[in-house]
Amino acid sequence: MQIGDLSKRSGVHVETIRYYERVGILPQPARQANGRRRYDEADARRLGFVRHARELGFDLSSIRALLALQERPEASCESASRIAQDQLDAVESRIARLLRLRGELSRMVAECGRGRVSECRVIEALAAGETRTR
Known part of the structure; x- marks a missing residue:
């Protein structure tokens, strides 16, 4: 298949x-006589793996490591588990930060009297650099 077909099939932009x-996340494809890239099913599967890993938030270095592990099916999956645990820890940390942000934004909005800008609690809090944790 050509790159446009691979793109449509995988949902990944050309x-x-x-x-x-x-x-180096995808191997260099074979080329046709006219120089066009030519992909096969293995390329499509690998791209699907990469796309799904990206959707889960893995960075390219983690994906590269996971792909290397995938090529060694007899090896222990301890490294893959560690990579996934690191990603889970990062997600949990982002969720905690987002929850704090939500609380702060909720407080700012709740304290806003929706009067004039000169009396706006949102503007005051941002200008003062206030942050309170609930």
């Missing part, structure tokens, strides 16, 4: 596919 090739 430029992203080319980028993944440049950085």
